[in-house]
Amino acid sequence: MENTNIYVPYKMKIEKITEEAPFVKTFRLKFVNEEDASKFSFRTGQFGEYSVYGEGESTFCIASAPTREGYIECTFREAGRVTKSLANLDEGDVIGFRGPYGNIFPIEEWKGKNLLFIAGGIALPPMRSVIWNCLDLRENFKDVTILYGARSVSDLVYKHELAEWNARPDVNLVTTVDPGGEDPDWKGKVGFVPTILSEMSPSSENTIAIVCGPPIMIKFTFPVLEKLGFTDENVFTTLENRMKCGFGKCGRCNVGKVFVCKDGPVFTLKQMKELPNEY
């Protein structure tokens, strides 16, 4: 019987595990079946449902860029039942993956523009997919600025890639940690993301801002962007809500009339403003 059951995940093997920060890990996943791999494609911004059989499914974005073919990556923090059991797995173990689900960052439309990425803490993963996607198509965009903050130095994820971005002449990377989170070797900034953003005062001219972070960071970052002259259409963010199915049937992730899983997770600030405050 051909598998048309939308609940049956792909089988994926954990190829590589990277410890990013305390309780944060990145899995590089490969399709076990060649056929699945050949049929599969995704675009930046999309997410999936990751299964540990016997424990359940958990939702994370695809943290790798579509331009890097042959694998997908996800980064997660140990929090609930599924993420804890995911964290217990080893390289070579098999998990399930359903996806890709959700909408995308419209990077085609951003051609010829400056990009300003603003991320906080464990919200860098969804952003990382876009960043690499854009950097892999670097000639399409003008200035690329990345502002990334975390609570402390040890909480910064993708430390190698931060170093790589930092070394690139065509990327302007600013990293910051919350006051008190620095260590003696810290060379980045100290301060909350919205404050640092104000200090940086980037131009809103011909610029797209992409913001991902904890609700409190987002709440204080939007007004700064507005002050800098960013229009609501040019500010993008991703929403997270509890999900089960991933395709708009189970009924729990909606914000007003939109399902975060189906109509999101990527929203412009303009769209966000039309949504009721239920996220």
Next chain:
Amino acid sequence: MARIGVFICHCGENISATVDCPKVSEVAAKFPGVAFSTDYKYMCSDPGQSLVVNAIKEHKLTGIVVSACSPRMHEPTFRRACAEGGLNPYQCEMANIREHCSWVHEKGDKTDQKAIDIVRMMVEKVKRNNALLPIKVPVTKTALVIGGGVAGIQAALDIANAGHKVIMVERDPSIGGHMSQLSETFPTLDCSQCILTPRMVEVAQNPNIKLYTYAEIESVEGFVGNFNVKIRKKAKSVDETLCNGCGMCTTKCPNKKNPNEFELGMGNRPAIYVPFPQAVPNIPVIDKTQCTYYKNGKCKICEKVCQPKAIRFDQEDEIIEVAVGAIALCTGFDIKKTDFFPEYGYGKYKDIIDGLQFERLASASGPTSGEIRRPSDGQVPKKIVFVACAGSRDPAKGIEYCSKICCMYTAKHAILYKHKVHDGQAYIFYMDIRAAGKNYDEFTRRAIEEDQAQYIRGRVSRIYERDGKLIVVGADTLMNAQTVEIEADMVVLATAGVANKGAEELAQKLHVSYDQHKFFSEAHPKLKPVETNTAGIYLAGACQSPKDIPESVAAASGVAGKIACLFANSELTREPLIAMVDRQAPPMYSSCTGCFLCQPVCPYNAIEREEVKDRNGNLVRELAFINPGLCQGCGTCVAVCKSKSIDIEGYTNLQMYAEVDALLNS
């Protein structure tokens, strides 16, 4: 990324003779998450431990299961090895395939399977272990000694001499306890008071000891290293700082016909009194129940005669709060009143007394100045019968245990009697002579051989009076259970030693456990004889069970040693295997509902109420909080928590569930 190492120990042949260790190791190697598995003849040996240490490093293990003996035996050994390998020591679990498997089963496939199952359970458990850090608790280097008998005195002096502060609380107006009431001590016949009083004075004079007499424990809160104790200092009606102990008040008190407790009713004392001449402190107290002024509002003669003006009729009980780090419980014992033996006529016949009363009669400071005279008419008894085991070793009527000291003191009484009444004859009814102890048997033999005490092996069935004589009827089991009848002038019953009155209440205040006889329970009958189940509270002397003087003193010194060890560091380290209430970031705070139904089940009084406040200081929730200093990790609270908000570190619900799951669903 669990990478578990499994180490199967042969324990010589202890395990391997029954369990196929290589097979278990082979099977375990295939368990999910097991990165390394091996077996070895003696895992606890040096090479065995090195095997563990090296495997952890080589295979980058994240946890180990040592499948060997009981964790009681070698868990500390392998936790150390685990730490040496660079892991948190609590990432080590023991799978007990010796006591739980090889020792209790025959060789066979089923036994191997059981060993495999035990290992599988522990593998699943250790996968879910958390790295734990030992708990550090600050220590207040002051000890509280409850009870001022010989045990309390010894403990207090030893602790004080180790350089620590001691607070001693004594219920009576003077310290000294039962030992101060004794005449001579066995087996050396030293004068009891002569050897005790200097120690009492030492207590009074030691600058490290603060003494509260006529005081009781009101409440105890806190935990090892950090107890907060409230002491009720009962009103003596005398200002201790002014009184110079001249004794004028006691001499002039017109109300002198009160039964003297110290003499066990065999003498009188005034309403304002010092219990005995050598009392420490030598300060009188007014017995409010007897004092004419307190009863009728008139008299105050003591006040008039007191030169330093130390009498305070308006004095009230005082509550003193002290912070202490350890508590020595030395509250001693009592002897059973024999009125539950009406057939022995106690109470009915004045000349049937108990052993302690005999001590007073034989004591030079006693009511007869050391002459043996019977209470009824002051005559010197010529025939005296001692009844041992009066209530002891009698499950039917009295108590089932042996009171331990009676055999010896009865022999002593017989000797003292013979020394004082040369033409007198002592008879002793006994069950067995229990005289195990240095020079004890020699002592009882001396009573028989030198002092002609006549030992009759048998029990007394009845005592009654006939023609002014006490007729003691018993059986001599060595003479075919022939009935023996002795016409005695006086009878001394060696009544059972029992828990002191108020022991149960005190135990509850301190949260120490006690046995069915209300004697305080030690933590382990062999290996922790002076500890209680509550950390930081220790036991010495007869409050634990009947003990003689050297035993009490030895235990007291043991307690002092324990307390000195505790006080040797300013922080104490405790195993982190304790209960924790779930706490989360707001808005959840916790899944605890604050019902506090866990509070009454905690045997250690470790569950407190914690108030959760928001940023503005408003009370949001009340939650259970488990005091890490008090919790012993027993898990009772976990069982009653309906919302599953309590977990024991090292034995979390998740770990237990994984173990059961591994067993049932293999």
Next chain:
Amino acid sequence: MEIINKLIDKSALATLIERFTKSGKEVFAPVKSKGISEFARVETIQDIDFETIATKQSAKSLVFPKVEKILSYEKTFDDVIVNNVDYTQFPEVIAFGNRPCDAAGFIPLDAIFAGELVDEIFKARLEKLTVISISCKKADDYCFCTSVNGGPGNTTGSDILLTETTADEYFVEIVTEKGKAILDANTDLFKDTAAIDKTPFLAKLEQQFTQEVINEKLNGIFESDIWDKQAMRCVGCGACAFVCPACGCFDIQDETKGKNGVRHRCWDSCGFKIFTLHTSGHNPREKQAQRWRQRIYHKFSYQPEQQKLFGCVGCGRCSRACPSDMNIAEHLKEIAVL
């Protein structure tokens, strides 16, 4: 398809049901047991309760059971074998004697489970289902189908609708191809007739509001305090959603025994606090009032927007089942006059 009108008498109906069961079809109909009527498997017409206005639970479990396996898996040492559900083997089911509102409920359910990604399990069940409804002669205080574009003789969702015209006879409306297939296979049981005006044989139920008005009102009252007021006595159970023929929200749960396990889909309710609770403790719908509002908006605003249909069929089951008299019709009426 144009509706075909027929007549059938009761003995023919009994024969029809017998033929269904003999041919291996599973017939589910209202059955009264211990005082309550629920859908249950029947063998003959005698088992069926024709009188109950509405069963306590809806007929939705025929296509959306309260718990359903969506896949199974077997874990080996280093692999997991996932087994699909063989939904081609589902039995043919006849829903018989349900009310028009029950039949109408399959429409919004289908809209949820179809969509861009089709839920094949649901689809297979629905395809194997034939709905033979019976029009309502009676209505009770909780019924409000006429206010939500339904009615006691509404054919929506039914393959065949029966209307009792005399003590012995039913007027038959064959609505769909599935219905026609039954007619074609059993022509001997049906009698020809012209179209009949059913009105005299139907329950009278006054319209209290219209869905369209509710839909429009909802545009401006998301932040209104009416939600707090209405939800004040809501106890937060899921009874309303579970008895609702149109509620399709579900949960996915794994259950393992040893190496083998099953992934289930089971009913869930937007009334539950943990429905939307994040692992972090944050809850987008923290208060019961928000959850009540979600229920109303979902049925009367979001579904019309997303699926061009309403998520309520006016059966009144939620109101009947509510332990604290949260009457949805009353609340909707309140909203309609805001």
Next chain:
Amino acid sequence: MEDIKKLARELLADNKVQLVLGFENGTANRVRPAFFTTPEAVDKLIYNEFCIQNIALYLKKDICQHAASLAITANPNVVRSILQLAAENQIKEEKIKIIGITHEGKCVGLLDFKAAEEFSKTQPKGLKDEDKALIEKIQAMSLEEKFDYWVEAFSPCIKCYACRASCPMCYCGKCNVESNNPQWIPVAPHKYGNMEWHMMRAMHLAGRCINCGECNRSCPVDIPLNILSYMLSDFVLEEFESEAGLSAVFTPALSSYTMVDKENFIK
């Protein structure tokens, strides 16, 4: 009923309480819980023999938690619930005024906790004849029959949790069935999931249930859950001489130990 209304009106008028929790007429000839905040609103307050829903439930809901002080029309079941909730540290005496109402519907005025304890003792637990008959029937069963009976009785359960939601004693913020690490109780409403859920709930209520019967009343599929609780309460009373809802100070039999506790269950 008039005296209840008068009391409620006065309490609100004198600002003694911010909220009165009671009943009003509902839809379809039903009565329903209602919340009164002004003396005028009290006109709608009713009390009659149909007002049997255990409204003590609402004491743990936001509306009552946020009110600084409140009054409640309390029939004996509600009074018992309040005392039990107080014993479990869920409500404070200073916050609540109890308008006591007997089984017969007679108002006995305001009750403080001490009076409520007395009141509670004089108002026996009501058990319907059919419930009694069912209990007798179940008690006559063998162990296996009992097990089968309950498996069958739980089988229609749809896990809507109305039993939990309408029970004043089910106040846990995170119910055991929602605790998924480990997943103690299967969530799915199948045979074992239903069995484990109801058994767990019954055990959590053993000795704490005040036997109002609300679980059964609210159950859409009519499972006799009240019988299960009642039988357990009865057992606890018999074995441990402990009864819920009689005192604001209470230690449940199942989380306490006394020397007189029987140990005859150890076989």
